[in-house]
Amino acid sequence: MSLFRKKSIADLVRGTQGGAGLRKTLGATDLVLLGIGCIIGTGIFVLTGVAAAKYAGPGIMLSFVLSGLACAFAALAYSELSSMVPVTGSAYTFTYVSMGEIVAFAVGWALICEYTIGSAAVAAGWSGYMVGLLKSMGIVLPQAWTAVPADGGILNVPAVLITAFLSYLLMLGTRESANLNKILVAIKLACIAIFLFLATPHIEPLNWHPFLPFGWSGVSAGAAIVFFAYIGFDTVSTAVEECKNPNRDIPVGIVGSLIVCTILYIAVAAVLTGVVPYSSLNNSEPVAYALRAIGMNFGSALVAIGAICGITTVLLVFMYGQTRIFLAMARDGMIPQSLVKIHPKYGRPHIITLVAGGVVSVLSGLLPINIIAELCNMGTLFAFILVAVGVGVLRKTQPDAERPFRCPAVKIVVPMAVLLCGYLIANLPRETMEFFAAWYVIGMIVYFTYSRKNSAMAPKENDFSQKG
Template sequence: MFKEVLRKKCYVVDEGRFPRKLGVFDLIFLGIGAIIGAGIFVIAGQASALYAGPAIVFSFLLCAVAIGISALVYAELSSAYPISGSAYSYTYATVGEIMAWLVGWNLLVEYGIAVAAVATGWSGYVRTFLHQNFGLELPKALSGAFDPSKGTYMDLFAFLVVLLVFGLLTLGIKESARVNTFIVLIKLTVLSLFIIFGIKHINMENILKDFLPYGWQGVWHAASLIVFAYLGFDAVSTVAEETKNPTRNVPIGLIGSLIISTLFYMSVAFVLVGMVNYKELNVEYPLAYAMYKVGEKWVANIITTGAVITITSVLIVMGLGFTRIIFALSRDGLLPDKLSAVHPTFKTP
């Protein structure tokens, strides 16, 4: 019995099961799509105002180093085991079944909760957008999680976006990657607009006058909050079996997406604390607030709208990881066999 729960898996990839359609740029954009979500539009301002001040840039750098070490491990293991299960399969091959089973279920919970949480956040953004711009409101019963005491029974927009995303994932990996790439390009364009139009409004006094208001302890405290803005990069490794030359491309996708995301994070944070005094940034939408503050209202409106659109890419990548982990667990006999079935036409789990 003891030997059975510690048995290891020797993986042989079935080359005919999934078509290898993803290239290195698809993987980089999948990684960026997972990493850069609503967090940068909110968390940079709050972490600066409450913990780090203008030194928030160093908090992002510390997180990048810590997550980068993890990314290097994923890069090494994804090169050695180019299969769909990510950390679950790596654990099964190197440590044993019982630990792999625990890791697999942890990943399912991670991706599942991420999908639910992001869908709920997306729904909130959409409801606010419709109310503020068009005066439209859903019936209360359809505008929140099931809670009869509050009169809410279903979050309709969250349900619909999850249905739409998983429908897209069923149509094919390349189709999903193309939609994600399109959304990520919008996301990077929105952040680039903030940097380009914000940099001319930087007042260095905002940065240098009180650079470390909470000391280095505040920088570390902010880093513990910001680290959540980096989560999701590992989802790139779940599509290794659908990637061309995975031993080369998956590591590049992991590291490349992390580097690009970090550069955008640090640039946005620097411009943000340079435009507005950090004490003013504990608001719901700090990036849009900063643009309104300096008179760039049209950029602020684009940022607010862009935040709604770009969250969708996080849903796509988290949903992708969720389905691939289920597939891997089922293929290894830890979930019912039917869950590892592959669609005969679309070649997706």
Template sequence: MLLDRVKPLDAILATAEKKSLKRTLGWFQLMLFGIGCVIGTGIFVLTAAGAQKAGPGLMLAFAIAGFVCIIAALCYAEIAAMIPVAGSAYTYSYATMGEFLAWTVGWALIMEYAIAAAAVSVGWSGYFSGTFLNELLGVTLPPWLAAGPLALGGAPGGLINLPALLIALLVTGLLIVGTSESAKVNAILVAIKVTALTAFVALTLTSPEFDAERFNPFLPAGIFGGWGTGVGAVGAAATIFFAYVGFDAVSTAAEETKDPQKNVPIGLVGSLLFCTVFYILVAAGAVGTIGGQPIMGPNGVPFPAGSEELARQCATYAADQLPLVCSNEALAHVLRQIGWSGIGNLLGIAAFLALPSVILVLIFGQTRIFFVMARDGLLPEKLSTVHPKYKTPHIVTMMTGGAVALGAAFFPVGKLADISNAGTLYAFMMVAIALLVLRRRDPERKRAFRVPMAWIIAPLTIAGCVFLFLNLPIDAMLFLPGWGVLGIIVYFLYSRGSSHLGRGIVEVVDDVAGEETQIPIHPPAD
């Protein structure tokens, strides 16, 4: 049977119960944690790509993406409170729907984290080249070193995005030698990000340059741009969904939350609502001051973000007249255009300083999924080898970092974000399905947090994820099943025969307690 291998939930919970985490977090701490996790990557990096897809309708796109994230977050919270161990959606799927579907989720997460890290690397490159080198040092990087090849959507004459390549390799090196984020440093970076964006909102919304006429037409490409085009407000929502990724870190704190039934939904929904309103205000300030209308093709449809055609059109503008949709550092560019060059440069520096920490977290997350799958026997156990000196999974970290660096060097940020979102949406959908399976199969199991109206919220999450997936560009939609087919081949050629669960051993490794539980079971008949 293909769906026969389900990892016993009791084995997973046996490890989780040894943690004895103290419940100290209230709703306000959860909200702050959520805001810090979410705000950063997407809003700095994808504002221009979203505006090219939706124009001023970018504001509506943020609302659509935020709604899907809120209902998905509730599903995550219930299962994370029940299964608070490493592996995220992969582990949840393993405990509910079996090894094969868990493999597909883990395989998608490997892709999601790596490509997301590449997207952030490209976004960081824009701020590094524009703010740090050009504005502060007066150095202009040659176009062929600042973007990938033209055919892949880079600037005219682009060959390789060298800064993106180097930052990905640098972060990988730091992870190999065991450098990790300090909580205090991370808190400072969060404060810098939020302060910079608050200043942006205040300066743009009160600027004399702000003109409500810039919002007309509000939806130049419509709400739905057409299947497979990735444009329109919904197409932009599918892209800027990337700006909300990170909220699942909040759901994993359910075990450490006082009165989780009340505080978890307040923390999750509150932080996501705050971020959604914040994002809408940032979009309004950007569009209202310098305009955000997309550059249209001859057929009346916006040129695809990151495309060769758009790059050629953007190359015809003078630097001081560059539209929002053409900028590699959109928010800093807006402030410079309205006379706040100094503040714009500070905002660029904030992104320059903060985004490498996001790359670090994403590469770490990918290696953690890879590591857990290798420990389960689904990938070669050699990949989970720990470096004798640095005590880090150096082999899988080097593999991941190399893939991230290559993606960052040759692909534009919009395409990378779309592909990453495809994997994210699949994982979120599977978490919602896992919630329904657990509600039906194990209704009496203790739940620190229960999703209200689960039989409405979970199907809404599934529908929302499918809806956004179908509004991604066709190449991003096709990448996920293509990657999935490759994964299925690997599963049947190697993973199914090497699986620990298939050989009769359950091994649970918890990332907090550092403890291991081995429970022998009878292997299911193939």
């Protein structure tokens, strides 16, 4: 059936050769830092406190373990498929090879939702931290130009400016973006280390009792929330075309960044809930609050700087991943192919970068920040499930295909990835399900009115039919 027409790995690789290919400039270290740059940000600086106060209490540590396990199983699947299919596009491309076009479009549509809404929300969060830091320095910006209309403002200018700047940076090239990312990752990791060093001696074990005030259901609900804090490791796989040695570097980048971030998340969660009562962490700056609670006011400024750096790297990598998903879908005719044009000087998809950056700028400048993290989680978890299923499908349909990285214990990893991701989806709010369903209705309209007939696979299918 044409709805399930598949692309071969050989065709995908050939499609990146010649003028359409991207320059190979990234190594394993770049990819680990790329993953850390996106993973550590809004989650560790905001969601840790909110999830502990409202859902899990000190058990938030277990929530991070649960979410981390789901990501670990999905990461192994991502690593195998990205080594088999060394083409940009992440879960979208993997699904095109394993389960066919309409399923791939569904995944790509979910990723567009994840990256676009996620980028806009992160940009708005960046604006809030920057405005707060400037205010602490005696610089007060007019509310009209720092708030969205729903909050009594006109336009969130800082959010628009940071989005525009990062779009320009991404258009210049990945090497320039990666260099900035390294600096920002180093700064935010240093700030997290300072927090742990300053706060750990002030831990009061009594604050960890009761450890599960909301029971296991609270841990599960907390895991569904803090999963947002892990979004980002999958972005590493979108950089596969720009890797010097993708078969080695992609698995190292994915698994390495996930391990580092999981350890840091658990450490920060343990210290936060040990320093102050978990019920007091329901605010937008739990790390800074904890430092003030132990009398270290100077630490608040350090944390603010670290948060700004952290959120900047998240936004940078979200926008990077967004453009690469658009690039892959444009190549396949799912969206207008004119968007796939590569800049002759910089070797980057400049049209897609500018269009995507413009959309994110508008959303972040005009919409309130309460675009819930659960919506991003829904799109990501959906993609993770299909990637895991794709590994199992390809093991059956293409058992002899070259696999530079083989997912270990695949008969355990694939079911566990599906079950854990499905479990987290089941713990998301009903409103998230409804919005996601509406988004997919729009997506199916786009697919059946444009994408299906303009698909790069359609001419081949028609030619084959005529020859038959």
